[in-house]
Amino acid sequence: MIAVKSLIKRFGRLGSKNAVDNISFTIPEGKLFTLLGQSGCGKTTTLRMIAGIEEPTSGEIQLGDQLVYSSAAGVKVPVNKRPIGMVFQSYAIWPHMNVFDNVAFPLTVTKPRPSAREIKERTEKILEIVGLDSLANRSATALSGGQQQRVALARALVREPKVLLLDEPLSNLDAKLREQMREEIRTIQQKIGITTVFVTHDQSEALAISDLILLMHEGHIVEFGDPQHLYDRPQTPYGAQFIGVSNRFEGSASGSGEVEFMQVKIPRAGNGTFRAGDPVVIFIRPESIALTRSPRDSHPWAGQICQRIFQGDAWDYTIRIKDQEVRVRSYDKAEQFMIGDTAYLRPNYDEMIVLPHNMADATLVSKPVRI
Ligand SMILES: Nc1ncnc2c1ncn2[C@@H]1O[C@H](COP(=O)(O)OP(=O)(O)OP(=O)(O)O)[C@@H](O)[C@H]1O
Ligand SMILES: [Mg+2]
Structure with missing residues (x-):
């Protein structure tokens, strides 16, 4: 000990x-x-x-x-x-x-x-x-x-x-x-x-x-x-960005357990409590986003593949949605996307990390002291 x-x-x-x-x-x-x-x-x-x-x-x-x-x-x-x-x-x-x-x-x-x-x-x-x-x-x-x-x-x-x-x-x-x-x-x-x-x-x-x-x-x-x-x-x-790879989005909490970002409203997992309108920052891991070729109701975003990197067990794609780039890791090697292809993205709602936007030092586990 x-x-x-x-x-x-x-x-x-x-x-x-x-x-x-x-x-x-x-x-x-x-x-x-x-x-x-x-x-x-x-x-x-x-x-x-x-x-x-x-x-x-x-x-x-x-x-x-x-x-x-x-x-x-x-x-x-x-x-x-x-x-x-x-x-x-x-x-x-x-x-x-x-x-x-x-x-x-x-x-x-x-x-x-x-x-x-x-x-x-x-x-x-x-x-x-x-x-x-x-x-x-x-x-x-x-x-x-x-x-x-x-x-x-x-x-x-x-x-x-x-x-x-x-x-x-x-x-x-x-x-x-x-x-x-x-x-x-x-x-x-x-x-x-x-x-x-x-x-x-x-x-x-x-x-x-x-x-x-x-x-x-x-x-x-x-x-x-x-x-x-x-x-x-x-x-x-800080922790969400330091550990692993994350896509970072800025948005706001809306009522009834949703967050709004990138022009869509998505149900929010996790147990943070927010009031409607509170600014939030959303992190989504690349492997927590599913890609498909055709749209479905539950696919909030469409984008263009602008980079793809082969990792052996997976493909890492960079997808441009308006002016934001999103990284997606796909283990589905049969369904490959080429640069320029349109892809539809759906995050796994349960795996989204939603945190208050202005999380300053005050929320750190150890508090700074002056001596
Ligand atoms: N002997 C020393 N005198 C003055 N400042 C020091 C001394 N040793 C460390 N520091 C300072 O204390 C801070 C923490 O240093 P430390 O060596 O613990 O960092 P670290 O996390 O181990 O970094 P690294 O990954 O580079 O090894 C740094 O700002 C460093 O400059
Ligand atoms: Mg050291």
């Missing part, structure tokens, strides 16, 4: 902007939790405060049953006394050591030092978990990027920490290996059942491997929840 309460980090002078601005969250035992957000939003700073490398300005951090930081109670547990293992973006494998020695190293500096036999057993066990047992004697310089990443992971886990902290561990790998390694990290994490904080700016990586995602923006929490909830029911326009 990790519990973070009212955590604040300000680097500059009093009154300057907080890099991490009053965030609170709890991660249950054994979960893989992702800190997601664009560059500079405060992910690494948050992770470093959990690790004890960066001292918070104020707040509280608890790892399992141990309070490791509290500004109010004056508690500051140093990094080497926290039950954590870490992997950074540059994973710093020691080139003069072989794989076994790289992974065993943290145990050799543990006090009291375990016996040689115990070091060997624990190192071999973790090498097997990460799939490096056959490479134990290989020189660390003779490893592929993926293998080096595994060494870094094994080294972080060999002391059997309670919490694993990973800061963009896949960013040095090429796209295919990234995908493979993220699955492996997930499998290893579930096998050991270790509570893990994973930092990334890649929303698809976050959706793929997380139990829980926290989306940050300018030091605040914008969204918090499980991947499908964040994708299907984001609470903020």
Whole structure:
């Protein structure tokens, strides 16, 4: 379990902007939790405060049953006394050591030092978990990027920490290996059942491997929840646009549970309450729109195909409707549209995301504070 309460980090002078601005969250035992957000939003700073490398300005951090930081109670547990293992973006494998020695190293500096036999057993066990047992004697310089990443992971886990902290561990790998390694990290994490904080700016990586995602923006929490909830029911326009691909429309709520946009009225799903005339912003995922060649009553829009991109399992179309472009993903490969074709569009009403138009900072989960 990790519990973070009212955590604040300000680097500059009093009154300057907080890099991490009053965030609170709890991660249950054994979960893989992702800190997601664009560059500079405060992910690494948050992770470093959990690790004890960066001292918070104020707040509280608890790892399992141990309070490791509290500004109010004056508690500051140093990094080497926290039950954590870490992997950074540059994973710093020691080139003069072989794989076994790289992974065993943290145990050799543990006090009291375990016996040689115990070091060997624990190192071999973790090498097997990460799939490096056959490479134990290989020189660390003779490893592929993926293998080096595994060494870094094994080294972080060999002391059997309670919490694993990973800061963009896949960013040095090429796209295919990234995908493979993220699955492996997930499998290893579930096998050991270790509570893990994973930092990334890649929303698809976050959706793929997380139990829980926290989306940050300018030091605040914008969204918090499980991947499908964040994708299907984001609470903020920022979250709807950051996670996955969305078509964005502006419109207004009309009475009797409808929204009006692009010259049509459509029944509104979701449970937000709006008054007639309230400005709203509507997000529709490309795969939530059906395309057909001929009109039916329930097809509110007609448009022209202006771009089509083959994705292997689907076609991605860009369709121009008056002055707006709409993206549609079609898994129906038998019914193909060519550039210039007319297509009729019908959104899946249940999958539309309707949010108040002027959703400012006030609606963010964590509120900015001045200190
Ligand atoms: N040591 C420092 N001194 C001053 N400002 C810092 C320091 N470290 C980070 N910052 C600032 O704090 C903010 C958050 O930085 P942080 O490194 O946590 O972002 P991030 O989300 O990890 O970004 P990235 O995806 O680029 O790694 C940024 O505005 C950054 O410039
Ligand atoms: Mg970072």
